[in-house]
Amino acid sequence: MFETEDSRWEAVRTRAKAADGHFWLGVTSTGIYCRPGCPARTPKRENVRYFPSPGAARAAGLRPCKRCKPDGEGLPARDSAMVQTICRMIEEAETPPSLADLAAQQALTPGHLSRLFKGQLGITPRQYADAVRDERLKTALQGEGRITDALYDAGFNAPSRAYESAGKRLGMTPGDAKAGGKGQVIRYAMATSWLGRTLVAATEKGLCAVQLGDDDDALVAALAQRFGKAQLEEAEPGSPYRQWIDDALAAIERPEEAASLPLDIQGTAFQEQVWQALRRIPAGQTVTYGELATAIGRPTATRAVAAACGANHIAVIIPCHRVIGKDGSLTGYRWGKERKAKLLKAEKP
Template sequence: MRAAPAPTRPPAAADGDLCAYESDEQRWRAVRERDDAADGRFYYAVTTTGIYNRPSCAARLARRENVEFHASLEELHTRGYRPCRRCQPGEPEPNRLQAAIVARTCLLMNTAVAPPNLDDLAQSAGYSRFHFHRMFKSLTGLTPHAYWTAVRAQRVREELIRARTVSDAIYQSGFTTTGQFYAVSSSILGMTPQEYRAGGAGLEIHSAMGATDADPVLVAMTATGVCAVLEGPEHAARARLAELFPYAVRRADDRGFEARLAHALAHPAAGHPVDALLPRDVRRVCRHERIRRLLCIHLDPASASGPAPAPGKETALHVS
């Protein structure tokens, strides 16, 4: 596969932005550049022809004043637009090959003990650094480094349960020093590693169910941070939470926390679908990491049981 040409501009969105096509300006830039990473995220219609297209369509570029952007095919059909015969929007998205490449990359990172080198990942996939980064993020909602960070966090949670010592768990998970781990331990565990190994003894944990683009999730949080994101029916998720933290005080009737969780999950970034062509375990890692990151933005653990903030008034928990 021939590598795409190197970009002449920086990526459209910063690494922390999960909504790369949120504004009309960003959407128009994607259309001008035939950005295939935007396919499926939105469609554009040309008012003078009555035809709608994918962002990557190779058709002649229309004048900006004649272009509308729409989030769904239903909107376009309601307004009477016809699909472009060239790019065939509405047909299955052309992501199968890209999903296979991303899935293979995720499999490599699932076992990697060192941070991934973006240039090496891109070269292995046959893409430029910029195009690979954009493709990976469009399918997963995360950057490659954020995905690897999530995998390492999952690994350390598993190792803390079975490893002989905390230090063994830290090093076996891919952290090079204990200081490196403790700098991010609160965002990974929501408690100290000793408390995690002790089943949450002496801690109070608030939990609530939330809706995602796939299965429902149970989110649990201490005064320090998120300690668990568990998928599945409520009874099964709560049973798993009890297995993880049998000695904690678990509170499941906190309406304030439930409202704040719903407020966080209503953020537009929560609606970014993880591509259905990716393996289930990859989709799960991506969903859980995005939920954790959204909660770090929208929930202040010290006031987790308080009322949901008004729009634009979210408190921020800064995570290293």
């Protein structure tokens, strides 16, 4: 939802309140930025630019609209605190609480709670609960106990549910996960891009790694170290894996094509939240770590957001290079500040 320019423009044209919090629009003819649901006169489409956060709009030299107060002024302060409270409730529950139970505890209707939660975090309470449970499962599977015990400890009511979730979220069965990825096959290919030697790898779910470097052996060794006991194979020409890999290499040249690529992210719940937010930052725009933390509803988690950016193994496709320091500095980058500077320069409109 609201990932394409057409869908965003439709939200602006219809003043869709549901789009508030998903993106902000700047009007170049007036020099202001607004919420999509702003009651002001609809601007001409050619004068509209889209931003992932108010901070990004301010960095572009725009000022906030006095009617819709896009920085949050005038909104109930309890909303943000309520969402954070719900997150803590989900994280502390032994099994995922139902939407109805969460809503009742906050004296809201389930629909209102779901819209509020998704408006701030971009995902539903159920999706957040699923991610928390999957993260618990990953941790539990690293222990010495039985797989069945790990499934129940993570909050699954039945092994069948866990195996279904693991296939979708972990990219492997719980047994394979406990064995360090043993039995999982990862296909990869090497190529030369304008950023240097590039390794792209994929599981049966989608891309799991895009690594940049100067030495092929070092890149393959890093992939092998990350996936432990998984079997690494070179992708065969004409296979679906090779097509994904070729599409990823093309997206390095044309960043606007990255959003459509299937990914097998394999991160924690918090990391996935950060990485999904990164994918919503348009090419040519940057945000600070603080702005990114605010965008996911965790304004005090700046350091954790920075750590999640540093843990990103899918370069360019998950564009952590678009996050800069509060003072405008490039800060760190897994594949070198020089590559980060090249990427930002290439993406400038």
